[in-house]
Amino acid sequence: MEKKIYIETYGCQMNFSDSEIVASIITEKNYTSADKAEDADIIFLNTCSIRENAEQKVFNRLKQLQHLRKSKPGLVLGVLGCMAERLKSSLLEEEEMGMRVDMVVGPDSYRDLPQLLLDVESGQKAVNVILSSEETYADITPVRYASNGVSAFISIMRGCENFCTYCVVPFTRGKERSRKPESIINEARDLFGQGYREITLLGQNVNSYHWKNEESGAAWTFPQLMEAVASIDPALRIRFATSHPKDISEELLQVIASYNNICKAIHLPAQSGSSSVLKNMNRKYTREEYLSRILAIRSIVPECAVSTDIIAGFCGETQDDHLLTLSLMREVGFDFAYMFKYSERPGTLAAKKLEDDVPEEVKSKRLQEIIDLQNELSLKSNQGDVGKVFEVLVERTSKKSEKRVSGRNSQNKVVVFDNNTGLKPGDYAMVKITGCSSATLQGERTEG
Numbered sequence: 001m002e003k004k005i006y007i008e009t010y011g012c013q014m015n016f017s018d019s020e021i022v023a024s025i026i027t028e029k030n031y032t033s034a035d036k037a038e039d040a041d042i043i044f045l046n047t048c049s050i051r052e053n054a055e056q057k058v059f060n061r062l063k064q065l066q067h068l069r070k071s072k073p074g075l076v077l078g079v080l081g082c083m084a085e086r087l088k089s090s091l092l093e094e095e096e097m098g099m100r101v102d103m104v105v106g107p108d109s110y111r112d113l114p115q116l117l118l119d120v121e122s123g124q125k126a127v128n129v130i131l132s133s134e135e136t137y138a139d140i141t142p143v144r145y146a147s148n149g150v151s152a153f154i155s156i157m158r159g160c161e162n163f164c165t166y167c168v169v170p171f172t173r174g175k176e177r178s179r180k181p182e183s184i185i186n187e188a189r190d191l192f193g194q195g196y197r198e199i200t201l202l203g204q205n206v207n208s209y210h211w212k213n214e215e216s217g218a219a220w221t222f223p224q225l226m227e228a229v230a231s232i233d234p235a236l237r238i239r240f241a242t243s244h245p246k247d248i249s250e251e252l253l254q255v256i257a258s259y260n261n262i263c264k265a266i267h268l269p270a271q272s273g274s275s276s277v278l279k280n281m282n283r284k285y286t287r288e289e290y291l292s293r294i295l296a297i298r299s300i301v302p303e304c305a306v307s308t309d310i311i312a313g314f315c316g317e318t319q320d321d322h323l324l325t326l327s328l329m330r331e332v333g334f335d336f337a338y339m340f341k342y343s344e345r346p347g348t349l350a351a352k353k354l355e356d357d358v359p360e361e362v363k364s365k366r367l368q369e370i371i372d373l374q375n376e377l378s379l380k381s382n383q384g385d386v387g388k389v390f391e392v393l394v395e396r397t398s399k400k401s402e403k404r405v406s407g408r409n410s411q412n413k414v415v416v417f418d419n420n421t422g423l424k425p426g427d428y429a430m431v432k433i434t435g436c437s438s439a440t441l442q443g444e445r446t447e448g
């Protein structure tokens with residue numbers, strides 16, 4: 001009988017993209033997918049280690065899933081991704097963990113999953129957490145099992161060598177390596193042929209994409225790759241994530257400005273507005289350098305939205321440093337931000353060398369101030385769009401009303417509007433913005 005597999009994904013877009021690779025590797029070997037954990041013979045949690053509460057969530061879920069073993073004695077429970085890589089075989093220690101896990105598989109070992117499943121079926125526990133300097137899964141066509149049929153991720157590189165002091169990724173995802181450009185372009189072309197209308201090129205640090213053909217010596221950079229993918233068809237939208245501020249180049253900005261189908265939205269994690277905190281974070285840029293990148297974006301791609309990540313209460317952060325973060329946010333006027341309290345991760349450079357010395361209540365207070373300010377900035381940004389007309393790619397029927405659809409504009413803002421002309425997901429529509437909240441734009445269809 002065919003075994004059913006269920007994959008639950010936590011964390012970043014890269015993990016969602018990896019789950020599609022896992023689904024592809026597994027379903028090739030006669031496993032089929034289940035819609036929910038209760039129906040599965042094999043459950044994989046593809047995990048995230050970026051913050052302590054992300055790991056806690058996975059531990060809670062693993063404990064909750066144990067009861068399924070009563071009705072399914074042969075159930076296989078596997079931990080994939082960054083937690084697998086960080087905690088390795090300690091996850092298999094039942095007494096210590098207070099639960100049973102059967103498999104632990106790191107992000108570079110997914111090709112071994114079929115064999116590891118056989119090992120588990122023969123009564124062994126299975127672990128593979130070896131990091132690779134070459135694996136890019138370039139030849140694997142991801143199974144878009146949770147897709148809306150409109151937007152898809154394509155991972156173009158893996159790993160990171162920036163070693164920001166707070167970050168666990170260089171330890172869980174290893175050396176930076178880029179995927180062969182032809183395989184990326186072919187995947188994008190295939191997706192367009194299947195009806196997808198938006199792809200996001202993914203990597204921990206896409207601007208340092210670099211691929212060299214050893215035979216011909218020909219090299220590809222990220223701007224070249226973007227141009228090649230954008231040239232597939234003007235109706236295919238291109239996004240990318242994430243950029244490191246130290247290497248967002250003018251060449252890339254020129255490419256973004258030159259192609260209508262390259263979305264005018266850049267996610268540029270600032271993390272802090274204080275140069276001394278940035279130095280402690282090993283971010284390799286100062287406040288002034290970050291702002292100079294923003295100036296370059298504003299002058300070359302004036303209609304570009306800019307979003308960011310901010311960490312509140314990093315090691316050694318003073319009240320003055322915090323005020324510098326608030327003033328940076330105001331100066332840039334971010335359209336959107338992901339905001340978090342600093343959470344020390346074992347094994348990182350900060351955990352080894354810096355004191356996590358900002359009290360929890362101060363971290364919380366600063367984070368709240370950051371969130372309040374960002375809500376103001378997002379509302380202001382959206383209010384500035386009222387009266388403008390945007391091309392919107394329809395993604396789904398609105399959650400609140402069947403008669404309305406929701407999609408996103410080039411700036412990555414969600415736009416909701418009446419659908420009285422039978423628009424379907426994947427259609428483009430010109431929409432005039434008539435109102436907004438801090439999270440959403442509302443509009444009405446127009447001719448242009």
Ligand code: SF4
Pocket residue numbers: 160161162163164167168169170204205244
């Ligand atoms: S750039 Fe910094 S924050 Fe981003 S993945 Fe690499 S080390 Fe982590």
